Amino acid sequence: MRLRVIHETVYQYTPAVQNAQHLAHLRPRSAGGQQVLAHTLQVDPTPSQCITGQDVFGNGRAFLLLPFTHERLRVRAETLLETSARPPAPPGAPWEAVRERLGYQRGMPYHPAAEFGFASPYIPRHADFVDYARDSFVLGRPLMDAARELMARIHADFAYTAHLTDAGTPALESLRLRRGVCQDFAHVMIGCLRSMGLAARYVSGYLLTEPPPGQPRLVGADASHAWVSVWSPSLKAEGDRDGGGNAPEWFDLDPTNNRAAGEDYVTLAIGRDFSDVSPLRGVIHGGDRHVLQVGVTVEPAEPARRN
Known part of the structure; x- marks a missing residue:
């Protein structure tokens, strides 16, 4: 496209x-x-x-x-x-196995994804995020299955409400309000994933939107968008830090629209949260x-x- x-x-x-x-x-x-x-x-x-x-x-x-x-x-x-079109995300390894891979192990190389498992200016690691995410992350469940369910729950539980929050609203406040815009939904989902010991990135960009039937496309009427990128590597064997070689390891999910990002998405920038x-x-x-x-x-x- x-x-x-x-x-x-x-x-x-x-x-x-x-x-x-x-x-x-x-x-x-x-x-x-x-x-x-x-x-x-x-x-x-x-x-x-x-x-x-x-x-x-x-x-x-x-x-x-x-x-x-x-x-x-x-x-x-x-x-x-x-x-x-982006390749569909496979179910992935059990989420707790991915969590273990991000942890420090003596003699094993550092993986760049670990940087996105820590707290960031707008997104702390917090027990409130764990409480919300826990129902999706049962032991043994493939990571992307759990992440997709978490995305769907945020989409169902949170109301899209413009002008209630702003660029500086902390993710914990958005979790408490159960309201906000795409930036807030992304921050909450990232907070849940990181608090479970996983790695997730904030993605800013754009989404192609279609005007209502019979209506012209209005110049300047679209908006910037935000979603989440989840680190889900292929784990071939115990202790294998290289995973699946050249296989994709980051998969983008959009909790605002409850779908995976596709060719109608444009990635502008990635970071730890909106502040980056x-x-x-x-x-x-x-x-x-x-x-x-x-x-x-x-x-x-x-x-x-x-x-």
Whole structure:
């Protein structure tokens, strides 16, 4: 599937900002069943410096420096990419065997997935998450079977409620409220998995949404999305830390929609939680008040014709 994604952010400041520094995570990844074909980042006013690179998780990022007075900031990212169907997640090894593999064992190599088993700024490891997750994680149950049931339970138990939470709402508060948006659902599911001793990543991105029958697709009417990536390696034998070689080890589940991510999903960035992958964040001097507008468009793109 060929998709075009436009993500535009506009800030209006009162009074004017004197200088600013921003960090943008707006370039989708070229990995995991998707390939970026073209990407542009437009910033108005033009920054004095725009330094692009990758963060520690392999996400594309841009550092923007604006050391001058401005009343408005507009950041527009446009990406053309190709996505493909993702392989279905096998049931996997028993979840407790995967948990044991993440634990420290003398003489055994460190696995990078272990980093996503620890607490993070928005997601602690906590007994309340264990209490909620325990019913899905009976001993001997394949990890992905348990993870899919956990996803379905969150989808059924939690009400999607806009404007009740914000980017800084802790995952434990979302668990208590049983309400929130996709970010909250993802944080709760990650908290449950990590508190059970497993590894899970926060994924930010986009989802292709279809307009109602007979209605036009509205430019800017979509939104960014968030879901969960679960580490479920193939364990071939006792003590085998390499697992299934080149077989996929991370599988994406979306508790907001109770489904696995497919070719209609676009992965923007991965991290421990939202704090690692905010699309645009920064530090400003001035601008005591601001008005924020965000518009996202995800639409099918016609493939280029060949002569």
